[in-house]
Amino acid sequence: MPRFEAQKSPMAPYHIRQYQDSDYKSVVDVFTKGAEEYIPATFRHVLLLPRTLLLLIGVPLTLVLVSDSWLLAVVGIFFLLLLLRFLAGQPWKEYVAKCLQTxxxxxTKSYLNARGACFWVAESRGQVVGIVGALPVKDPPLGRTQGQFLHLSVSSQHRGQGIAKALVRTVLQFAWDQGYSDVVLETSALQQGAVTLYLGMGFQKTGQYFRSMFWRLVDICFIQLNYSFPSA
Incomplete structure (x- = not known):
């Protein structure tokens, strides 16, 4: 039988435990900050798109030709950059808001009181520094029982300690114990560190798609990954 527990010394600077109601504020903080960290990366990605570069060149030139004012062109670029920065942040903020409403x-109700689900935190010196959850997939493929891997996040000050890997192993062990045949998850191509982590731990890429028109316009796809357990 596979065993997935993290192999760490008793002196490891963290431990993983089941979520408690008193953790809620800290969990929301780790989750929100983790998601919003990708706003600057999204903005940089958008700026480097050919269509964006064309827009950044075309708008000021048009303003100069129409108004004969370089000052207006500079102001136009400034407001265009502000708009692009706003647009880059909106999907991440909407994602956070949606999760916090669902x-x-x-x-406790969604994860701890539900069959085949759980939520864990990584704690270091009394502080929640990492989170992850697992829920059953409602309509899995015929003959499969799948768990969905959700909300992996580690605070920026505590990365590089193996916490993310330990949280992934915790979910895999739970899924195995629950009798799931697979664990599935989705992450954006922008989150390359996460993709590398999952692939390195045995997940396989099964597909990719654009979650909305915005993501298609900015050419950022979402990657579907699957971890299949060996047959009993």
Whole structure:
């Protein structure tokens, strides 16, 4: 039988435990900051798109030709950059808001009181520094029982300690114990560190798609990954 527990010394600077109601504020903080960290990366990605570069050149030139004012062109670029920065941040903020209104509105109800689900935190010196959850997939493929891997996040000050890997192993062990045949998850191509982590731990890429028109316009796809357990 596979065993997935993290192999760490008793002196490891963290430990993983099941979520408690008193953790809620800290969990929301780790989750929100983790998601919003990708706003600057999204903005940089958008700036480097050929269509964006064309826009950044075309708008000021048009303003100069129409108004004969370089000052207006500079102001135009400034406001265009502000607009692009706003647009880059909106999907991440909407994602956070949606999660906090659905499965993360009441983590105990959604995860701890639900069959085949759980939510864990990584704690270091009494502080929640990492989170992850697992829920059953409602309509899995015929003959499969799948768990969905959700909300992996580690605070920026505590990365590089193996916490993310330990949280992934915790979910895999739970899924195995629950009798799931697979664990599935989605992450954006922008989150390359996460993709590398999952692939390195045995997940396989099964597909990719654009979650909305915005993501298609900015050419950022979402990657579907699957971890299949060996047959008993």
């Amino acid at each position: 499965d993360m509105a009441d983590i």
